[in-house]
Amino acid sequence: MQMGELQRRLSTAARSVFRLETLTAYNAAGEVDLLRDFHAGRPLPPRTPETDPWLRMVADSVQAGTRWSRVHVLHRPLSDYLRFELxxxxxNVAAGEDVRIADRATAPEALGALRQDFWLLDDEFGVIIEYDGEGRRLAMEPTRDVGSLIEQRDLAMTHSIPLRDYLPTVQDELRRSW
Known part of the structure; x- marks a missing residue:
């Protein structure tokens, strides 16, 4: 599956879109300049539905009644990339997405099993994402066999907290970014 097809499917989801993220760093071509600025301590441009086409798609979908949520399963100390991403x-929150964090230290046995990134749409369609060791996306495999994805989503949601509640717990680590 190519990114254009994924975006089309995401924008037409009727009830829910869920994303599970499990890596400590992603290597996306579109983030190279932003990461360089972040590492140099330069302010990043605002990301809002008005400035970012992806977030516009999310906001329009949320406004139409689709629930968007994601959980990033992570561990501390935070990588430079995770500080950037947080x-x-x-x-994403401004666009209406429920962004949550599951810290592996809070439930190591339960969260240890969550190692596969994926999208889940309307609990009917999934996209399993494969990455190389450097966080570069290798493949996106569509599937209608979503039972295990639903279980993983539910596990991640059970052991996660909203971003707004997590950020104060990592304030000192994030300050190094400002």
Missing amino acids: LGYHG
Whole structure:
């Protein structure tokens, strides 16, 4: 599956869109300049539905009644990329997405099993995402066999907290980014 097809499916989901993220770093071509600025301590441009086409799609979908949520399963100390991403999630929240964090230290046995990134749409369609060791996306495999994805989503949601509640717990680590 290509990114255009994924975006089309995401924008037409009727009830729910869920994303599970499990890596400590992603290597996306579209983030190279932003990451460079972040590492240099330069302010990042605001990410809002008005400035970002992806967030516009999310906001329009949420406004139409589709529930968007994601859980990033992570561990501390935070990688540089995770500090960057946690700050960037404010745009997702502004678009109406429920962004949650599951810290592996809070439930190591339960969260240890969550190692596969995926999208889950309307509890009927999934996209399993494969990455290489550097966080570069290799493949996106569609599936209608979503039973295990639903279980993983439910497990991640059970052991996660909203981004707004998690950020104060990592404030000192994030300050190194400002």
